[in-house]
């Protein structure tokens with residue numbers, strides 16, 4: 086008997102099956118041979134929310150949630166955050182290797198060539214209500230980009246695909262900043278390509294009047310590092326959406342819009358916004374014990390804590406905690422930091438959180454930094470979407486080049502009514 090296999094006995098029939106094992110997984114379709122009657126559909130796995138299902142083989146990001154490890158293309162996140170720029174990491178994620186100086190220079194200049202958007206995109210964005218949520222504007226505008234680049238539908242042309250990759254990475258900061266300026270009623274600021282990728286984004290966000298904007302180097306670097314930390318996280322909800330929607334072979338702008346929509350939700354990219362609202366709601370350190378008591382009684386969650394994958398410290402949270410100190414030295418201390426630190430201290434000693442392995446995740450401190458830099462809370466998920474675009478596209482490309490992938494189409498276990506005959510309306514009760 087092959088040792089790399091699983092022997093399954095079906096007690097309904099007494100039959101035994103040998104199922105091959107590779108990479109600690111069995112192929113779900115190998116289970117289909119397990120049947121009671123010949124015309125049965127065959128055995129399936131039932132896995133709501135994909136708790137234990139591998140969707141693909143991937144060589145982009147490695148996470149060991151029990152040990153608190155995160156690596157992009159094999160490189161530990163802590164080392165990348167310390168030594169790289171976001172665009173360098175974006176290159177790594179998309180190409181598989183860190184760039185040489187010449188490659189980075191070319192990549193940077195190519196991305197910068199695509200930071201401008203068509204004037205009609207600006208007009209489209211001006212059509213949103215004054216109080217439109219910037220993430221709703223971001224999702225819709227990224228989808229609209231597909232209508233400006235119809236050749237983006239030619240997804241199997243490597244050359245055309247590369248162009249859309251550059252467009253997406255280059256334009257998402259512009260769309261994000263325009264969404265913010267719309268909400269403040271300020272004129273949109275066009276890209277300044279003499280600045281860095283992140284410096285230009287800050288300029289498009291905060292420039293006032295005709296003076297050129299000079300980003301503060303500490304804040305620019307802190308935001309760039311936050312971009313690195315958010316660039317990819319393997320098969321989270323939004324990346325799975327990107328792969329699922331992309332598997333229909335739609336253009337990458339539409340698929341990215343779908344991924345961004347998934348990121349909008351409070352259980353995913355909206356969590357850092359929820360953390361700040363929670364800190365505001367707590368208001369003062371003296372209220373923390375009562376708040377924790379409420380969480381334990383099921384009255385709400387400690388936002389920014391817990392993770393589907395990390396059952397240990399989220400390594401990104403460790404980097405962010407240090408970043409927060411650098412930023413607060415420039416901006417002054419955010420008083421909510423003291424509430425957050427105390428919440429973390431108490432939660433990490435509390436049996437409820439220890440038993441459930443609930444630790445601070447990436448969102449627990451990131452919102453405090455964003456707020457200190459001057460971003461309103463509504464912009465937080467948008468700030469997440471800018472760098473995550475690199476990860477989404479890397480997964481999309483990997484999926485397109487993977488011969489094992491087809492259109493995503495899960496199965497269901499039907500539990501509805503059996504066949505019944507139509508009842509005319511006058512006879513219905």
Ligand code: ACO
Pocket residue numbers: 351352353354356380385386387388389390391392393394441443446447448
């Ligand atoms: N506060 C209090 N209790 C929690 C929390 C929390 N933040 N998170 C999980 N729990 C509890 C659950 O109530 C559950 O308790 P029970 O076993 O008594 O029923 C147990 O811990 C397990 O939690 P699940 O909900 O089963 O864990 P799951 O993996 O489905 O959820 C999630 C992960 C969604 C991140 C969850 O921890 C959560 O809602 N956290 C708060 C929101 C948040 O910070 N999200 C950001 C995630 S990171 C990101 O997307 C970038």
